[in-house]
Amino acid sequence: MKIKLNGKIIDIRAIWIENKQKGIVKMIDQRYLPFRIVFFESKNVDETAWAIKNMVTRGAPNIGVAGAYGIYQAVIEAINKEDFLKHIMKKAEILKATRPTAINLSNIIDEVLDFIYKELEDGVSKTELIERVYNKVESIAKREIEANHKIGEIGKKLIKDGDDVLTHCNAGALAAVDIGTALAPIRYAHYEGKKITVYVNETRPWLQGARLTAWELEMENIPYYLISDNASGLFMYKGIIDIVIVGADRIAMNGDVANKIGTYKLAVIAKENNIPFYVAAPLTTFDPKIPSGDKIPIEERSPEEILYVLGYDDETNSLRKVRISLNTSKVLNPVFDITPFKYIDGIITEAGILRSQADIKNAVKNFMRKRD
Amino acid sequence: MKIKLNGKIIDIRAIWIENKQKGIVKMIDQRYLPFRIVFFESKNVDETAWAIKNMVTRGAPNIGVAGAYGIYQAVIEAINKEDFLKHIMKKAEILKATRPTAINLSNIIDEVLDFIYKELEDGVSKTELIERVYNKVESIAKREIEANHKIGEIGKKLIKDGDDVLTHCNAGALAAVDIGTALAPIRYAHYEGKKITVYVNETRPWLQGARLTAWELEMENIPYYLISDNASGLFMYKGIIDIVIVGADRIAMNGDVANKIGTYKLAVIAKENNIPFYVAAPLTTFDPKIPSGDKIPIEERSPEEILYVLGYDDETNSLRKVRISLNTSKVLNPVFDITPFKYIDGIITEAGILRSQADIKNAVKNFMRKRD
Numbered sequence: 203m204k205i206k207l208n209g210k211i212i213d214i215r216a217i218w219i220e221n222k223q224k225g226i227v228k229m230i231d232q233r234y235l236p237f238r239i240v241f242f243e244s245k246n247v248d249e250t251a252w253a254i255k256n257m258v259t260r261g262a263p264n265i266g267v268a269g270a271y272g273i274y275q276a277v278i279e280a281i282n283k284e285d286f287l288k289h290i291m292k293k294a295e296i297l298k299a300t301r302p303t304a305i306n307l308s309n310i311i312d313e314v315l316d317f318i319y320k321e322l323e324d325g326v327s328k329t330e331l332i333e334r335v336y337n338k339v340e341s342i343a344k345r346e347i348e349a350n351h352k353i354g355e356i357g358k359k360l361i362k363d364g365d366d367v368l369t370h371c372n373a374g375a376l377a378a379v380d381i382g383t384a385l386a387p388i389r390y391a392h393y394e395g396k397k398i399t400v401y402v403n404e405t406r407p408w409l410q411g412a413r414l415t416a417w418e419l420e421m422e423n424i425p426y427y428l429i430s431d432n433a434s435g436l437f438m439y440k441g442i443i444d445i446v447i448v449g450a451d452r453i454a455m456n457g458d459v460a461n462k463i464g465t466y467k468l469a470v471i472a473k474e475n476n477i478p479f480y481v482a483a484p485l486t487t488f489d490p491k492i493p494s495g496d497k498i499p500i501e502e503r504s505p506e507e508i509l510y511v512l513g514y515d516d517e518t519n520s521l522r523k524v525r526i527s528l529n530t531s532k533v534l535n536p537v538f539d540i541t542p543f544k545y546i547d548g549i550i551t552e553a554g555i556l557r558s559q560a561d562i563k564n565a566v567k568n569f570m571r572k573r574d
Numbered sequence: 575m576k577i578k579l580n581g582k583i584i585d586i587r588a589i590w591i592e593n594k595q596k597g598i599v600k601m602i603d604q605r606y607l608p609f610r611i612v613f614f615e616s617k618n619v620d621e622t623a624w625a626i627k628n629m630v631t632r633g634a635p636n637i638g639v640a641g642a643y644g645i646y647q648a649v650i651e652a653i654n655k656e657d658f659l660k661h662i663m664k665k666a667e668i669l670k671a672t673r674p675t676a677i678n679l680s681n682i683i684d685e686v687l688d689f690i691y692k693e694l695e696d697g698v699s700k701t702e703l704i705e706r707v708y709n710k711v712e713s714i715a716k717r718e719i720e721a722n723h724k725i726g727e728i729g730k731k732l733i734k735d736g737d738d739v740l741t742h743c744n745a746g747a748l749a750a751v752d753i754g755t756a757l758a759p760i761r762y763a764h765y766e767g768k769k770i771t772v773y774v775n776e777t778r779p780w781l782q783g784a785r786l787t788a789w790e791l792e793m794e795n796i797p798y799y800l801i802s803d804n805a806s807g808l809f810m811y812k813g814i815i816d817i818v819i820v821g822a823d824r825i826a827m828n829g830d831v832a833n834k835i836g837t838y839k840l841a842v843i844a845k846e847n848n849i850p851f852y853v854a855a856p857l858t859t860f861d862p863k864i865p866s867g868d869k870i871p872i873e874e875r876s877p878e879e880i881l882y883v884l885g886y887d888d889e890t891n892s893l894r895k896v897r898i899s900l901n902t903s904k905v906l907n908p909v910f911d912i913t914p915f916k917y918i919d920g921i922i923t924e925a926g927i928l929r930s931q932a933d934i935k936n937a938v939k940n941f942m943r944k945r946d
């Protein structure tokens with residue numbers, strides 16, 4: 203993604219391996235955006251797990267890659283340990299537990315673990331293994347970015363010149379290493395000269411829309427309006443929104459989608475107003491073990507996210523948390539919801555737009571065959 | 575409503591006439607809740623208009639009464655002016671323009687103006703008129719509060735023991751002089767010993783749920799959960815919510831309801847999940863001149879309400895505004911939406927629960943006949 207840093211425009215990913223030998227992973231610290239551009243350096247797998255848990259880096263495909271990088275760090279750490287494989291597997295469990303809903307994390311970690319098992323079975327030396335795991339995790343990152351480009355190419359056809367596009371949360375480059383999932387078709391439509399306006403739900407509680415999506419669009423000069431989550435219903439009802447595109451954190455085999463809390467409402471309202479509703483996600487977002495949405499675990503995050511809002515204090519030029527209710531208020535804070543497939547017109551993936559459960563079955567089967 | 579002030583529990587209204595001779599109106603300053611209990615004293619009609627426009631006092635039935643009090647202040651001011659009636663009418667226009675969507679304001683102001691015209695036609699002296707207008711506006715305030723009690727009595731039957739009730743915004747005592755509209759059935763169900771839990775949407779952008787409804791429920795020890803607006807969809811989908819009750823800012827004669835932005839989404843999701851959806855409002859909320867919802871003007875408020883969040887800074891013990899997006903972000907901030915009558919199971923009024931357009935027609939006709 204293109205960002206402005208110290209007066210220059212640079213092209214940057216949300217996360218990358220900064221130092222191959224030492225296993226240092228670097229990422230844009232998303233907690234400070236859009237107020238400051240800060241980088242977070244993770245020196246080991248524990249720090250990477252902490253970064254995922256605490257939203258330093260976030261977004262389902264992005265934390266999938268962060269998980270892969272974490273395993274690479276674990277392999278480096280384990281190299282002189284007696285319990286080599288046990289160490290890696292322990293760290294894998296820690297990584298997986300950081301965010302329970304996004305399946306890309308588990309899917310990609312398992313993919314790297316399977317790779318390690320096979321290499322070890324083939325009798326590869328441990329120093330050679332580090333090199334091979336490095337290549338594997340970098341090829342996964344590359345594959346995810348390429349998937350996003352394909353999602354952009356395929357999805358842009360759904361957006362017409364002049365369209366008003368509604369999106370929720372941040373399913374941009376920050377959420378998907380680069381380019382984005384839901385933002386990929388938007389970027390590609392913009393690049394080919396279509397005049398579009400993006401309606402950005404601010405996305406309480408963490409405000410990914412206000413903080414991250416607005417920032418990404420601003421960086422690319424794509425016109426947008428920031429709105430309250432509550433307002434998107436009115437804009438759909440009034441016929442202003444032409445299409446809704448959101449990301450996904452986990453997709454069941456029947457097409458039910460877990461995504462940022464509030465997605466379900468959007469999908470139902472879109473259907474009610476005959477507005478096409480699309481989910482954009484790479485195939486790593488599908489969970490072959492989950493037949494339907496009601497089996498997807500919903501992450502519950504800290505009440506603090508509801509009770510406090512983090513923002514920028516223009517007076518003191520500092521980030522500050524303000525409390526918006528009584529500190530005695532009891533809070534429930536589920537951060538994902540389930541959108542049944544019947545409300546979804548299609549899932550835009552790198553393998554095409556999936557419009558039926560048969561489409562999903564075939565695409566996931568092909569993807570897993572190719573991967574293995 | 576009962577509030578705790580300086581260690582004592584006192585019974586207080588959201589707005590009242592503090593000094594009859596001088597026309598001083600006092601109100602709870604809702605901008606500081608729940609962090610501080612501050613009172614705002616309005617010495618004249620211009621200050622009352624300012625207070626309504628700037629959310630010092632708010633809520634459709636409540637600003638209706640504030641408008642009546644403003645006219646009383648205008649009458650006192652006008653007493654020694656040559657253009658007596660012109661002055662009052664000018665101030666009435668200023669009052670009405672403060673908040674365009676809530677019709678109670680215009681309805682009640684017109685009611686007081688009509689009363690003044692008749693009294694003047696009857697040849698009443700100006701000093702006598704002040705007394706009569708005082709009695710009129712106080713009888714309106716009393717009537718509104720009585721309507722709320724009736725809404726509570728009637729509406730409580732809809733709430734069963736053990737129910738989880740979802741509400742939006744603040745349709746409590748703060749919004750309706752006392753008792754509340756949507757909160758009236760909740761209060762009455764609680765008073766008769768029903769164990770209920772209220773799910774309170776925080777209600778962006780102004781956070782009336784987090785700031786005001788949570789506070790009112792806390793003051794009465796009614797159990798509640800504060801949730802993000804986005805989360806209410808999940809709680810309905812999961813079958814947790816038994817009934818939804820909201821207030822209204824204007825109701826068209828076909829039953830379409832203008833209420834706080836986000837209401838429309840709730841109503842559609844409730845219908846989709848077979849959850850009863852009720853609107854609670856006094857008959858002053860109906861607009862006999864508006865046949866359907868699409869004719870109701872939607873107030874657009876400052877982008878500041880989206881870009882900044884006002885809250886309490888626990889570190890410095892002060893109220894503070896923090897910015898949640900780029901200061902260059904373009905914002906749209908409509909603060910009401912329209913819910914078509916087809917999504918509404920009934921409108922709880924002081925004249926009973928209106929379930930059809932014929933019900934609405936009869937109730938409004940009877941109300942206007944009694945009023946005149």
